[in-house]
Amino acid sequence: MRASRLLSILTTLQAKGRVTAQALADECEVSLRTIYRDVDALSAAGIPVYSERGNTGGYRLLDGYRTRLNGLSSAEAEALFLAGLTRQTADLGLSGVAATARTKLLAAMPAEVRAGADRMRSRFHLDAPAWFGEGESLDHLPTVADAVWRERPLRIRYRSWTGERDRRVEPLGIVLKGGAWYLVGQVEASVRTYRISRILSLEVLDERFARPDPFDLEVHWTESVQRLDAELHPHKATVRLSPRGIRMMDSILPAYVRARAVIDAPDADGWRTATMPAATPEHAVVELLRFGTEIEILGPLELRVHMVATVGRLAETYRELEGRPVSTPLTS
Incomplete structure (x- = not known):
């Protein structure tokens, strides 16, 4: 149990950079005292973990340090392949990249772990859209996804319930909800949501925008859905x-x-x-x-x-x- 927790702490620091002791304790569901002992154990084993004090402090690894251990168990590998939304990666224009990544991941796994991933893929298929839903036009989805990634503003012509409008949108994220894709973007001083299938045309602008800090897409979407439900x-x-x-x-x-x-x-x-x-x-x-x-x-x-x-x-x-x-x- 402790070995698994030590590996989890190591991979978390490697993935996130600086992490507070409290955040590690919450993630591992243990006390702060346990985290302190675990970090000491990692240091004693030769892992270069450093502590930084202050309001923005926390634990971090020495710059440039990487571990090649992935620590995937059979159950974790199965869950990873269950999370692969094949149709949705195709909508985003990433089907080829996703297939290559899955192949490389399988090749890197031990035989017993690879067998579990293959078994999961052969027995479960995720189909996110609702029954009897009409297929949406998603011609603009790959372009929107690329603009989100590269932080490029968009000029879109959008068809809403009240008519067609032109908007300059700073794309902050994309959400898949009930089989429909939505763009969450900043328009002037507010964050708004646009159904991507209703975008009539778009242009990627040759400039960059700064994402609002902090902005958590999952938190924003959850609060927006709750607010909409209450309004309706x-x-x-x-x-x-x-x-x-x-x-x-x-x-x-x-x-x-x-x-x-x-x-x-x-x-x-x-x-x-x-x-x-x-x-x-x-x-x-x-x-x-x-x-x-x-x-x-x-x-x-x-x-x-x-x-x-x-x-x-x-x-x-x-x-x-x-x-x-x-x-x-x-x-x-």
Whole structure:
């Protein structure tokens, strides 16, 4: 166990440069005292680990020191190959490079580790896009990815819900979400998100930009998604759900709504009352109609009124079929 931790500390210092003792303790899930002992052990073994004091201090390796040990276990190699998104690397224009890297990595592995990676690749396939999703036009994705890497601003023409606009964007990162690719970029003083398939044209500008410091793409994206979910569901709805309706929640309601739903104990009929975030009445009715007869809206009154009006229009549309046996074939 300690040998694995020592190797982890060594590879972390090699990958990240200067790292604080607290960061190493958090990553290894041990105490600071244990990290101090481990660093002393590395130094005693001839590893050139140095300590730097001050607010920006920490441990680091002697400049130029590298270790050729990769320390990959069979399980780690399997996980590494499971993380390879073949289709997505092709979207980015990196399929050839990724294939070469995988081949080199396999060649460098011991036979027993290589067997585990091959087994993982033959038994698992990751297909990120959702079912029945329409394929997106990703002609600009490789160019956007290159601009992100080289810190080159982009001038894009973008089609939003309100029309087409020209923007100068400083690309900070790319995110794959639900099978769709998004560009996160700085526009003037704000950071915005653009769906790459809606970029109509782009030009890579012959200049560099400075990334905002600090900027963490994962943190920014997580906060943006949470903020968007809250903005899209500013209201509250109270409903009654049948036992089947409760089971349908996972496939119908967004994760944000499910996580914040407060569900009461079942009544005598097995139905349960739930209070949950809701969109505007117009959009909430569309979402809740998917439950069919397994739901009853209790409030607010405005949402009930919208549901009555919508169901009324639906009934009027199919009025001519009223009373016809269900088993009778429908003809035009």
